[in-house]
Amino acid sequence: MQAIVYPQPNEFRLQDLPVPSPGPDQVLIRVRSTTICATDFKIFAGQFPGTKFPHIPGHEWSGEVVEVGSRVAHVKPGDRVGVEVHVGCGACPPCLNGLYTLCEHYGDVSRGHAHIGFTVPGGMAECCAVPARAVHRLPDPLDFDEGAFTDNIGVALYAVERGGLRAGEGVAVLGPGAFGLLAVQVARALGAGRIVLVGTRQERLRLGRELGADEVVNAAMAADPVAEVKGLFEGKGPQLVVEFAGTEAAAAEAIQMARRGGRVVLAGATAPGRTLQVDLSLIVRGHLDVHGSLANPKAVSARGLELISRGVVKVKPLITHHFPLEAFGRAWEAFRTREGGAYRVMLHPAGT
Numbered sequence: 001m002q003a004i005v006y007p008q009p010n011e012f013r014l015q016d017l018p019v020p021s022p023g024p025d026q027v028l029i030r031v032r033s034t035t036i037c038a039t040d041f042k043i044f045a046g047q048f049p050g051t052k053f054p055h056i057p058g059h060e061w062s063g064e065v066v067e068v069g070s071r072v073a074h075v076k077p078g079d080r081v082g083v084e085v086h087v088g089c090g091a092c093p094p095c096l097n098g099l100y101t102l103c104e105h106y107g108d109v110s111r112g113h114a115h116i117g118f119t120v121p122g123g124m125a126e127c128c129a130v131p132a133r134a135v136h137r138l139p140d141p142l143d144f145d146e147g148a149f150t151d152n153i154g155v156a157l158y159a160v161e162r163g164g165l166r167a168g169e170g171v172a173v174l175g176p177g178a179f180g181l182l183a184v185q186v187a188r189a190l191g192a193g194r195i196v197l198v199g200t201r202q203e204r205l206r207l208g209r210e211l212g213a214d215e216v217v218n219a220a221m222a223a224d225p226v227a228e229v230k231g232l233f234e235g236k237g238p239q240l241v242v243e244f245a246g247t248e249a250a251a252a253e254a255i256q257m258a259r260r261g262g263r264v265v266l267a268g269a270t271a272p273g274r275t276l277q278v279d280l281s282l283i284v285r286g287h288l289d290v291h292g293s294l295a296n297p298k299a300v301s302a303r304g305l306e307l308i309s310r311g312v313v314k315v316k317p318l319i320t321h322h323f324p325l326e327a328f329g330r331a332w333e334a335f336r337t338r339e340g341g342a343y344r345v346m347l348h349p350a351g352t
């Protein structure tokens with residue numbers, strides 16, 4: 001089978017490899033749709049601590065089950081599935097609480113942990129064997145491209161739920177990338193009141209408006225984006241702020257614009273070394289709940305897929321490019337340079 005391999009950091013090649021055979025608790029999947037995301041740049045550059053080279057990347061993908069291991073019962077060959085990236089050991093305290101993204105045996109394959117496309121081979125290959133616990137059967141209306149959002153939709157849904165959104169509340173979403181635009185739609189689906197999307201790229205903000213944001217604020221053009229957002233909520237700010245912008249400045253602004261007594265979910269900046277500069281009285285005297293949100297535990301992806309299948313969350317507008325696997329280099333450049341307004345660039349390792 002053909003696969004994209006990073007032999008060492010900052011290098012890739014298309015390589016012919018034997019098709020993996022699934023272990024007793026694994027499924028072998030023929031990969032139909034797999035996207036490139038910004039995290040792939042970190043993995044490629046060797047900045048992700050758990051990744052060992054040579055490495056097959058790919059962590060946002062879907063396909064059909066080809067073969068199942070002897071102990072696998074919940075899926076069968078022919079099933080169409082989407083893949084959730086984090087698989088915990090299943091036995092440590094966080095895993096037992098459903099927080100398998102916080103597994104205490106991260107990276108330990110012998111204990112059953114897998115971070116697909118990060119610590120174990122991923123879906124930028126014609127076939128990929130993964131723990132059966134990672135896969136969700138795709139609801140019938142979903143195609144493989146939509147199924148490739150299995151992980152992304154879980155991340156967005158979890159962040160909004162972590163913020164405890166209640167129907168009718170005002171929401172600000174910072175960062176109009178794929179996660180931000182999914183968060184806007186999830187908030188709308190969960191009954192949010194006014195939704196304001198904040199970003200710096202006009203075309204992305206425009207798409208956000210089409211997908212459910214009532215107002216947009218261009219932080220690059222506004223003299224004081226925090227004041228502008230607060231002004232859209234009677235000067236008090238939204239009850240919930242969800243940050244997917246991934247910068248220190250946006251995290252600080254998220255806290256500054258939240259309504260007193262409100263909630264802030266910081267989900268964008270996941271790399272170590274980022275620090276927050278913020279007036280602590282905003283949190284303490286503002287009585288804010290400030291949450292960190294890491295990825296998508298608690299099988300939230302399965303519920304997210306349901307939202308996509310019902311059409312209340314649309315992912316197709318986020319897919320801007322399609323390439324075969326052998327055009328990986330071109331796909332990478334299209335995504336890196338945001339060619340033609342690239343959002344999610346889709347590769348099709350085993351054809352469409």
Ligand SMILES: [Zn+2]
Nearest residue numbers: 037038039060
């Ligand atoms: Zn990703």
Ligand SMILES: [Zn+2]
Nearest residue numbers: 089092095103
């Ligand atoms: Zn665990």
